[in-house]
Amino acid sequence: MLIEFIIIISTILAVVLNRVSARTGAFKSHLAMFSMLAPGIIYLLIFNYLPMPGILLAFKRYRVFTRDVLENFFRSEWVALENFRFLFSSPDALMITRNTVLYNITFMILGLIASVSLAIIISEIPNRRLAKIYQTTYFLPYFLSWMIVAYLGFALFNYDLGVLNNILKKLGMEPIDWYMEPKYWPFIFVIANLWKYTGNGSIVYIATIAGFDTEIYEAAAIDGANKWQQTMYLTVPMLVPMMTLLTILAVGRMFNADLGMFLSLPMGSGPLRSVSNVIDLYVFNSLRGGSNMGFPAAAALYQSIVGFILILTTNTIVRKINPDNALF
Known part of the structure; x- marks a missing residue:
């Protein structure tokens, strides 16, 4: 079909x-x-x-009557905004929203800096074959599933046999029960995100830099500009339009979290819930514990509407500053 x-x-x-x-x-x-x-x-x-008609599920209490999905949809009762009330009245609503937004802001800022920096460094390698090897090496983590990354993390953070605790013991320090200490995990999530996505994020910037006119750099070198000055006054300014475009799109995903990372890395540890629970994980756990598909549909619609508003707002601000860099 x-x-x-x-x-x-x-x-x-x-x-x-x-x-x-x-x-x-x-x-x-x-x-x-x-x-x-x-x-x-x-x-x-x-x-x-x-799948757009599925938006209507956000306003229904979906129940399973038969194996026919459409029949279940039409027979399920309308509940207006009840699913949204359940989301916002939850005692965890503020925590999951805070975690989602703060993580995404951190990922967006550090990811932008890391991706642009990596792209510039790789573009400056004179040996193209060596540059391709580096690019491929940094890009490979993107293809690893978060479950595999979680077990790599377990090999690092395991209390008894983990690499980090073995190093601490050899240094005469007390081992740390990483999966019981929430204070370390915001940094772990940030590092894991950068490790996995920086290589992928740099590809667009590498392609953009490859399209720059080399005569500009030759003229700058003749005028006495060193590599650092060429980077700061030529490469970075010419990357600004692409950086702005990708930032606008990233802002639109501000209320969407990487479910795979926050679900897999903590290995189901309860004490880490305060720093790992985000909107998508909360919805996933709620759906796993029940059959009302209206609630995750309401959460997804809420995320989409907020993301759309954020994109419009950010694009309007960018258009007022520099219309050429705006998305539309």
Whole structure:
């Protein structure tokens, strides 16, 4: 069924593009670009736009009556804003919101600095083969699932056999029960996030730097600018538009957390709940303990609306400062 749908959508898309571009005569000359665009549009239609009616679940108390999902949906009662009240009236509402926002702000700022710095460093390596090796090495952690990362962390933080505690013992210090000490984990989450995503985040900046005109740097070198000055007064300013664009998009995800990281890394430790419980994890645990899909739908709708407002607000501010760097 999914394959048939993809074929139908692809056919419709091809017809529409053909008719639109027939007037401009650009279809044949841009056929490769249209072909690369089609899979992305099909993906968005299937996984982003077709599920849109599911938003209505946020206003229902979903119950399972039969195996037919649609029948269950229509037979479930309307509860208006009850699911939203349950979310905001929770005693953990303030904590999970605080954790989610503060972590995302930290990830966004440090991730931006780390990704740009790594991209600049790799771009300055004269040996292209060596630069590719470094780039691939930093990019590999992105492909590891958080469950694998969690077990790597367990090898580090285990009280009896962990690497860190063995080092502490050899230094004559007392071992630390890492999974019982919440004060360390905000730093652990930040380090894990940077380790996993910095390489992936740097790819866009590496590609952007590769497109810069080398004559600008040659002229700066003739004028006596060293590498540091070239970086600060040429590379970074030319990266600002891309940095601004990605920051605007990151702000839109301010209320969305990386469920895999916060679910896996603490290894289910109760004492770490105060620093690991975020909106997505709270919703996941609530859904796991019940069958009302209306609550996670309400939480997802809340996150989407807030993210949309944040993007509009941030883009408006950027447009007033520098219209050329705005998203729209």
